[in-house]
Amino acid sequence: MKLKNFRLKYLLSAALLMVASVGFAWKVFAHHEPAYADDGTPIQTVGDEFFVTIYDQNTTLTVKTGPATVAEVLERSEIQLVETDIVEPGLDILIEGDYKINIYRARPAIVLDGVEKHYVMTASYDPEQIAEEAGLMIYDGDEFEKEFNGNFLQAGAVSTYRLIRNGGRSVTVEESIPYATEKRLDYNLSKGETYLERAGEEGKKALVYKVDFQNNVEVNRALVSEEIKKQPVTEIVVVGAKASIAPERAKCAEWARQAGVSEADLPAALDLIYHESGCRVDAANPSGAYGIPQALPGSKMSAYGADWETNPITQIKWMAHYVASRYGGWNQAMDYWWKHHWY
Numbered sequence: 001m002k003l004k005n006f007r008l009k010y011l012l013s014a015a016l017l018m019v020a021s022v023g024f025a026w027k028v029f030a031h032h033e034p035a036y037a038d039d040g041t042p043i044q045t046v047g048d049e050f051f052v053t054i055y056d057q058n059t060t061l062t063v064k065t066g067p068a069t070v071a072e073v074l075e076r077s078e079i080q081l082v083e084t085d086i087v088e089p090g091l092d093i094l095i096e097g098d099y100k101i102n103i104y105r106a107r108p109a110i111v112l113d114g115v116e117k118h119y120v121m122t123a124s125y126d127p128e129q130i131a132e133e134a135g136l137m138i139y140d141g142d143e144f145e146k147e148f149n150g151n152f153l154q155a156g157a158v159s160t161y162r163l164i165r166n167g168g169r170s171v172t173v174e175e176s177i178p179y180a181t182e183k184r185l186d187y188n189l190s191k192g193e194t195y196l197e198r199a200g201e202e203g204k205k206a207l208v209y210k211v212d213f214q215n216n217v218e219v220n221r222a223l224v225s226e227e228i229k230k231q232p233v234t235e236i237v238v239v240g241a242k243a244s245i246a247p248e249r250a251k252c253a254e255w256a257r258q259a260g261v262s263e264a265d266l267p268a269a270l271d272l273i274y275h276e277s278g279c280r281v282d283a284a285n286p287s288g289a290y291g292i293p294q295a296l297p298g299s300k301m302s303a304y305g306a307d308w309e310t311n312p313i314t315q316i317k318w319m320a321h322y323v324a325s326r327y328g329g330w331n332q333a334m335d336y337w338w339k340h341h342w343y
Contacts, residue, residue, distance in 0.1 A: 052095060054079065056103040067096050074101070082106060086123040108158040111136060112147065114165075127161045137218070139168030139211065170210055170224065177203030179232040189240030191282055200235025203228065246278035252312075255279075259316035261330070268330040272323070272337055273316070281312045293319035 052073050054061045063077055071091035074081065081087065084106035104123040111118040111131045118134035127144035147160040179200035205228050209221040253270060261269045270279075276294045277283035284290050290298025291308070292315040301308035301318040308314050323333035323343070337343045 050095075050098045052099045052101060054101045054103065057105055065095070067094065069094055070101055074103075079103070082121075084121045084123060109134075110158055110160045112160065112162040127163075130159075130161060131163055136163065137171065138163075139165070140170045140172055140208075141166040141168035168211075169213075170208055171221065173207050173209065174229070175205055175207060177205055177228070177230075177232045179203070179235055181235045181237060183237050183239050185241040185284060185286060186238045187241050187284075189238065190242050191240050193240035195238050197236040197238050198233070201233035203232035204230040241282075241284045246274075246280055249274070249279075252279035255312040256316050259313045259320060261316065261320060265330040268334040269316075269320075272330065272334045272343065273319070275337060276343070279312070281310060281315060291315045293322060295319075295322075 049064050049066055051062055051064055054063070054074070054077060056079065061077060061079075063073065065073055065076070068076075069091065070087060070089060070093050073095060074087070074091075081103070086104040086106075088102045088104070106121045106123045109120050109122050109130050111120065111127075111134045113131075113136055118131075118136060120130060120134040122130050122133050124130050124133070127146075128138055131138055131144070143164045143166060145162045145164060147162050179202055181200060184197065205226060207223060208225045208227075210224050211218055212220040212222075249270060252273060253266060256266060256269050256273070257263075273279050273292055277292045279292055281292060282290075283292065283294065285294060285296075287296060288298070289296040291301060292312055293301070295301050295315075295318060298308065301315055304317045304321075305311060305314035308318070320330075323330055327333040327336055327343070333343050
């Protein structure tokens, strides 16, 4: 009788253990089930699949996905957001491996400024940021105290902060410093091709203003000091400047004639043109000199036409005017070039 009871207890315990194991396994594998679309079909992934864990307040959800943005993963998981929610990392970040997404839900908050109450929906827990979101100006020396919300029936469960004005007569404002863009010529890269060598980054500066008040209302502010917190990083764009093949001398001579060069001046004009640029309309120099005449800067030639960057006739017209005004003519300019190797 005792043996039968023992066997019965053993079989019952084993059955319970099996059920528990199956339940545990189901939870583990269900935790890694792929996300489903609105129509109930599994989400199709591209390439390698991986797991993304979403932390949304007190809820944790893990989904399996292929390469996708944070926004796409949240949409597939049927997670709704409002404008004031904060998602880290950003919605446009591409996920290409095991990942974690944090969602900070907006909640109601009240900022008390004297007798004024300012309501705001915010995902922040920083009182100063919350006050700024509520449209309040925070002066240097102002402080915050967390208060108990005594009127629960009116406002509900809401975080309440009292802004204590400490008579601050200055305010610190942080501003962005725009970055510059630098173009670098690459003579091995075909003309018209570009690529970004270094991305630009905005800098940061802190400006301290002295504030004047009348009847506790700001009426004027004057800059007291300015401090650079972060220098901007210049953006570098590489621009192709590979020169085109020099045209045949006969072609160049035809351009010169159309630009008004006489037959008598043509030999000297062609010699000077080929010594300077090979008659290449897109000839560029690191100094900034450009085109057939190597005008510095090339934009000088715009006086003879808006097409100065691409039209050889426009460029030679400008060159003819230049050699006439500076040297008295093509032959004199060529004589100068032979002595100095520039004109």
